[in-house]
Amino acid sequence: MSISNVAIIGLGLLGSSIGHAVKELAPYIATTGYDRDPAVRAKAAELGIAGTICDTANDAVQEADLVILCVPVGAMEEAASKLSGHLRNGAIISDVGSSKKSVAEALARALPGHTIIPAHPVAGTEQSGPQAGFASLFTNRWCILTPPDDADKAAVAALSDFWTALGANVEIMDAEHHDLVLAVTSHIPHLIAYTIVGTASDLEEVTRSEVIKYSAGGFRDFTRIAASNPVMWRDVFLNNKGAVLEMLGRFTEDLTALQRAIRSGDGETLHELFSRTRAIRRAVIEEGQDDERPDFGREDHT
């Protein structure tokens, strides 16, 4: 079993990147694309994101042996429901959502009896929309598949091969564990970034203009993450509530301990933590998950 026809439902950053990546890295696979927004469909056609941009989801999926839903996790169930009765026999239904337990449940409700294999390519940028996609988004990034226990092995292998062809490394994981891991490596970082950018822009003692002028002290990094798609992220927090609240609790405990260290002038505790965290950075770079150049190689000095 191998994928020869992929339908991409939702043509934002992720959907369009899949389209570009297939075109460049797996051109033997045919693609169709659909987005509920006619303006996005027009843009996608202009950009050549998929072989055929269809005016209905039904048209897009009719020949597909793999359907990938690239919509906010809160919109998965409705988007999947609409495909019911129009799918090819044996077609694999997958997605790219950032929470997996809720998506698995939503897809199972929407398309009972179908081959559902949720997936999450851990990749993205702060930009949104069809024009934001690019073919190398998944190169050397991890794509996590969370097949149900009784999933068809051949279908899991086919989906795995598909993501490998797009340049990703594939990992199989339990949906619940995925949601906990991503709460730490993605959801809490986004929540914190959104919060501090909000806090900074609401202060009375410090003007917004000052916040912006002196952002190179560290704040500007958070503004990038806090520029991510608001609907996508709202849905992530609503759909991974348990793991996010659990990890947020840990973070808050640790922050409170540091607050106490600062208040009491306990330099040793601060220095100990600040020295330990460097090792993680080195490991992230060694594992090929970040640019090793200082400041991510930013070229804003010219």
Place this chain on the structure above:
Amino acid sequence: MSISNVAIIGLGLLGSSIGHAVKELAPYIATTGYDRDPAVRAKAAELGIAGTICDTANDAVQEADLVILCVPVGAMEEAASKLSGHLRNGAIISDVGSSKKSVAEALARALPGHTIIPAHPVAGTEQSGPQAGFASLFTNRWCILTPPDDADKAAVAALSDFWTALGANVEIMDAEHHDLVLAVTSHIPHLIAYTIVGTASDLEEVTRSEVIKYSAGGFRDFTRIAASNPVMWRDVFLNNKGAVLEMLGRFTEDLTALQRAIRSGDGETLHELFSRTRAIRRAVIEEGQDDERPDFGREDHT
């Protein structure tokens, strides 16, 4: 009054960047350099960071009309004390420290009667040491001067001209206000980044290897900031305690409100904040304070 001879005390990222910047952008100014670590002095000499690398601070400052202390803020007083009796008449004493009220007090205690004009170029990378410096670090970044009320106007103008020559934009500010502004735009972002990286690496349910593999979901950005110099940052928190605790309180309040919104499924509150924060990102880019390319233009896809 204009600067023709600068002594750089401390040859880490900031000190060495000043040396390189003078050489490239203001070559008519002579430089001397000193670091208390002989290995750093040897490296600095090899890299040509200053015209002369001296074996004592006294030698380095004897001809200087501007002395810039580039040491952690907790080490300013001791480093300045050692210069007493060796400074040229009328020499300006300045620094690059990230907290300004404590530094102003430390320098006033160490060198009473001297012309002290504290400064803070809001620029840096996560790297440390003499080899980390580069000439364009200050280009288009802001340098904040916090002269005391009775400061000599000609000296302030000379220091301002010096930083302008290195490519920086200069702003004059009250030390106390500086400390509040930087608590928001730099100190709290660093504290949060150090905390989340620490939290993530101490979990039992999620392995360190998982944290690293899936760091491209947002976490990796925090690892960069949390790789910053531990001694420098310990000192910042110990020396800007009041403003940091004040701003940390605001941040925690806002985070608690978001936590409540997540718990109660209040998507509207989340969406409203997540939409507002995009405008700040746009402003940061428009003001030339960050790279507009997606993901800071990272090139880690190859």
